[in-house]
Amino acid sequence: MKKFYSSAVLCCLVLTLCSTAFAGTSVVGIASLNYEGGVFSSDVDKEVKDKAVQSALLSAWKKYTTSFNAAKYKTYMTMEQDFTGHLDQYVASYNVIDEKNDSDEKKYTVAVKALINVVAVDSKLSLASAAGSTASGEGSMFSFIFVARDMAEVKSYDNKVTKISKAESMSLAKETGTMGGAKMVSGQSRKSLSKTTTGGSSVKKADKIRYVVSSAADVDAAMNEILSPAGFEVVEYADIVSECGGVEPEVIKKEFSSKAELSRKVRKAAIAGARECEVPIFAIGTLDAGIVDTDPTSGLKRVYVSVNAKVYNIKKRLPKKVASVGPVQFAGLGPSAIVAKRNALSKAAKAAARSIVDQLNAKGVK
Numbered sequence: 001m002k003k004f005y006s007s008a009v010l011c012c013l014v015l016t017l018c019s020t021a022f023a024g025t026s027v028v029g030i031a032s033l034n035y036e037g038g039v040f041s042s043d044v045d046k047e048v049k050d051k052a053v054q055s056a057l058l059s060a061w062k063k064y065t066t067s068f069n070a071a072k073y074k075t076y077m078t079m080e081q082d083f084t085g086h087l088d089q090y091v092a093s094y095n096v097i098d099e100k101n102d103s104d105e106k107k108y109t110v111a112v113k114a115l116i117n118v119v120a121v122d123s124k125l126s127l128a129s130a131a132g133s134t135a136s137g138e139g140s141m142f143s144f145i146f147v148a149r150d151m152a153e154v155k156s157y158d159n160k161v162t163k164i165s166k167a168e169s170m171s172l173a174k175e176t177g178t179m180g181g182a183k184m185v186s187g188q189s190r191k192s193l194s195k196t197t198t199g200g201s202s203v204k205k206a207d208k209i210r211y212v213v214s215s216a217a218d219v220d221a222a223m224n225e226i227l228s229p230a231g232f233e234v235v236e237y238a239d240i241v242s243e244c245g246g247v248e249p250e251v252i253k254k255e256f257s258s259k260a261e262l263s264r265k266v267r268k269a270a271i272a273g274a275r276e277c278e279v280p281i282f283a284i285g286t287l288d289a290g291i292v293d294t295d296p297t298s299g300l301k302r303v304y305v306s307v308n309a310k311v312y313n314i315k316k317r318l319p320k321k322v323a324s325v326g327p328v329q330f331a332g333l334g335p336s337a338i339v340a341k342r343n344a345l346s347k348a349a350k351a352a353a354r355s356i357v358d359q360l361n362a363k364g365v366k
Helices: 002-021 046-065 070-077 080-084 118-128 217-227 237-244 249-256 264-276 337-363
Strands: 024-034 091-102 107-117 141-155 160-172 175-179 182-185 191-203 208-214 281-289 301-313 320-334
Touching: 024 046, 046 080, 046 091, 046 107, 070 080, 070 118, 070 337, 080 118, 107 118, 118 337, 141 217, 141 237, 141 249, 141 337, 208 249, 217 337, 237 249, 237 264, 249 264, 264 281, 281 320, 281 337, 301 337, 320 337
Parallel strands: 141 281
Antiparallel strands: 024 107, 091 107, 141 208, 160 191, 175 182, 281 301, 301 320
16 A cells, blocks of 8 residues: 555656646637538538648647747747748647538638647747857857845835915006096005915935845746756856956845946946856846735735846947846745745746847847
8 A cells, every 4th residue: 555655646746747847838729711512411521621720720820929029039930931831840739629610601610729839949949049059168158147136125205395386466456536647546446466376396206125135046047947958058157256256246146135236346347257257148137026915816825026137248348238128027826925936036037038048049149
């Protein structure tokens, strides 16, 4: 019994790992096809159905490509025929979810649900990129500083209000007669009018936010998972500092604890260290975790993470910004706040890395 229990646990673990490893996206496609029916039969033959299914799969595929960002779509368009001509390599499976035969119009309509193999798609696009087509060690080194931060304190300021008022007065008099060419005014007919105009301005001072910098191990692992298969050789920033100098990671963390961006001096020193180690691509970014709340649908803990990043080509003296990400938010769920935060950080880091890869591929950067 004990042996059977252990085998069952092992089997479940293997299935879980396999399902986790496969990354797929489900898309529905619809297609219609006219046919020539027989005199005594209104049935649709297999050839017509097969053609309609292939058209529906192509429809699903085109719908899937609309999810590409601009940079990824640009790369895809250079090799569209390689995909559409071999859809069986990128559609892992499909199911016919609905079909209709209009015998009067002799039209057959079918709807399919296709499972797109995202890993296969990204691998194919990577091979066409400058970095992906480069052999290991031939100029595709990439290093980054991504800092994970938790909001520790927010200091808000009241509005500064300035009020201005202006008063005007005017007297009116009623003429009652003249004497010797001079006008006479009756004191009892005198009237007085006044007008007051008020205005002003209100100035809001930006909130001052203090962060607590947390471990970026999950972020580094998630980004490596995307960058490495894309053809980039990731070099840890700590190794750059050890071998070629630069700014210590602790100094960078301290600056990011109270600032949105690095100071010019620190940024310059970090880039100089990477350039000295002959790392051509260098990225700097932050991932800010928000306050924990509860997801209304699942009841699980939920954390939002906002990611910002800039990527530089530092081969020459002046760094050139070749890619940027955000600000964009991602939500992570989990049974506890810690798990929800880790899931959100991983999701945000992977999304940022994919966007960076797509932008670099579109520009042919390696």
